[in-house]
Amino acid sequence: MRADDLILFSQVVEMGSFSKVAEANSLTNSVVSKRIARLEEELGVQLLYRTTRKLTLTEAGKALTHGAKNVKQATLEAMDAVSGFGENISGHIKMSVPCISGDLILADAVAEFCNMHPGLTVDMSLNNRFVDLIEGGYDLVIRTGYLEDSSLIARHILDSQWVVCASPTYIARNSKPARPEDLVNHNCLQYAYQTTGASEWEFKGEKGNYIVGVSGTFNTDNATALRKAALGGHGIAYVPRCLVYHDLRNGQLVDLFPEQVGKRLGVYAVYPFTRQPPNKVKLLIEHIRTRYLAISHYF
Template sequence: MRNTDDFLIFYHLIEQGSFSKAAEQVGLTKSVVSKRITRLEEELGVQLLYRTTRKLTLSEAGEVFFSHAREVYLSVQNAEDAMSGLGESLSGSIRITVPTISGELILPQAIAEFSDKYPEITVHMDLDNRFVDIVEEGYDLAIRTGVLPDSSFIARRLADAHWVICGAPAYFERRSEPKTYQDLADHNCLAYSYQETGATEWLFKGPSSPFTVKVAGNFSTNNASALRRAALIGQGLVYVPKVLVADDLREGRLVEVLQHQVAKCLGIFAIYPYTRHQPAKIKLFIEHLYQCYRQHEDKF
């Protein structure tokens, strides 16, 4: 098996563009690096580089070898990054931006547990339903729900949020439970306006693809907690993430209807910028969030 150093020396040589700079990176002399590359070519039986006084050019074989050298370097770097935080002093602050509904449910408990483990780390959580530029506004990470646009950010899936339709027992004393989506025409459907499909368009499963149904009601809001309260007092039906009403459904304060017909399910992600040397506190915090969401998976 070839010595890993051969790959690393070759990687730095190409990245730096000169033997002297590569030598500085790997802690060897320029002459030793030159001899190692010459020996490498002899052992492989191919020419990896075309050398001139002004630059180094890769041969076809060199291109192939460099692609593998880069993979070796990244693997070593990732291993070092993973270990680098283990001896760090875990202190400082973490800034996180989250949608209102996330900030009112699982996250407060998750953050409290994290603070118990790492009391020297301060977590600043801002609740905001707008699309926040986390780099421009100085956040370490964001919690986002739905289909993510292509970007240079890293996304860690925390959970899949299924949506439900439900109402209070008091409401069903006045109106019979709907059996199909067509029955919703006879119901007061309260609207949650903070959703991408529209406040009065509810998503259902179809034979080949989901479809939306236009509903109507006498109340709409962009605040999930207010919508839940309206449902609890019997004002009408709501179409909301299950996690918002999971305890109410379990305790019988709300009753789920059309359970197997509702189609909406959105991913919940922790989003953060790519950086080669991500602080250990951020890695630990994201992993902690993931484990907390896993523990509450039944609520989603």
Template sequence: MVDVNELFLFVLVVEAGSFNKAASIAGISTPALSKKISKLEKELSVQLLYRTTRKLSLSEAGETLYKHAKNINQQVNEAIGAVSNFSDKISGEIKLSVPTISGELLLAEIVAEFCQQHPDISVNIRLENEFADLVTEGLDLAIRTGNLENSTLIAKPLIVSHWIVCCSPDYIEQHGMPKKIDALLTHNCLAYTGQAKGSHDWRFEQNGQEQSIRISGNFATNNAQALRKAALAGYGIAYVPRCGVYEDLQNGKLIALLTDYKPRSLGVYAVYSYTRHLPTKIRLLIEHIKQGYQNKAEYF
């Protein structure tokens, strides 16, 4: 019988790209990890990995095994989670990193509610847009938007965040309303730099074709609330996550522009480090946060 733990470790080695990195994530020594993989190869009577001093590569058998085993960690965590409600009460501290927009909009309240429901749990929440290193910074969980480059992390989808181009009625009255994305070239566009890329390259889709335009303007910031206030004051056009300006759109303080174009959309994820058994307190917090997002789905 193949040890399921060895399959976990095999997948981790493949996604980490090295034994040293995988061993660090798994919390075991590199020689111990190497022995586990060698044992798995012996049990299966095939070579899974080609090892050189510079890199690892998969054999044909290794590629086949990885294809079938890469989701095993998630499946086992879900199976354990399905019965963990029967365990004793949870306790301890959770260190959490969240993006500023979601943190200010709903996550602070959602997390505080979770703490009230579980009085033996304390949550230390950090609001930041930079993707923190969960392992080195000792974080249990992060909420992040966009593509995740680190494949050794587990990402659970929460919701899809849609963006919107908007400005105040006063701005339109003074400068007119752009009907095509090319018209943005003649407008003062406010850049949101609190994203990994694309702050000055606004991307859209129309009739299945992707379009983008390089905008310019006299104001840029990495703070979504500062950008919102600049747009509300009539200083220019903003391209921001809809959740951050939803109420302003509803009450008419901001107006949606270029509605014939499909704006960008990004997935929102709960992200945590590889673990053989996801702690119950983390699983429950993820479920609570996901429900909180769903309760305000119209904002997104």
């Protein structure tokens, strides 16, 4: 069974006429008739009752209509998703991204995209606060966290897993906590950029996730500063894994609870509500998504 025959059948059902479908597709009536007949032959059922005045669906035709419409819709969406890829992209994009993602991948990815499209300029702000897209005039924002604003459209990119980690120096000096509850007896470095609270660390339990309230001497809203404090052996940090991926790999930091940390946040490309974003924004989102997925193991 050919998908294009299903799409043609869906058009016949919608338009109610072979001639109208033929005209819409620059075909002859006989070609449309032959393709519907081919579909009926392949399925082994009659789909339409044909009279000189009208076409009527058989029971089998009614059963096939929904699936045929889905094939047509999927085809249209697939074509829409890549529309503009062959066009020259120009103009300006104003965007905001989180500091960690900006340092890790987005600065390089966005600059690369600009070089691919010489007529395009991008103003990228690294900002951990949730900016107001409309008020700030942003075309695109990359956000990590929970999304509540229904006036925005979000494209999920991937999920970011958090880890609890410390340096071997800190562990040697203070011992390694055996379970999350032991963290109350340790110096916990707190990351202020958290919607759930810097001192509320989430873990997995048998009856669902639970919170351990921690405390410590150092609190910062800068992820790089938090990482350096952990590397210096000054305490235990609760951070996105992508921030310390290489430190964990080379042994400069130790993942204390590799299977127990409950915090996992989505990374989203967010833009103002519209039926379709401009092609330049749509293509930039796809470029960013591809670059994220290429290093998905970091997350």
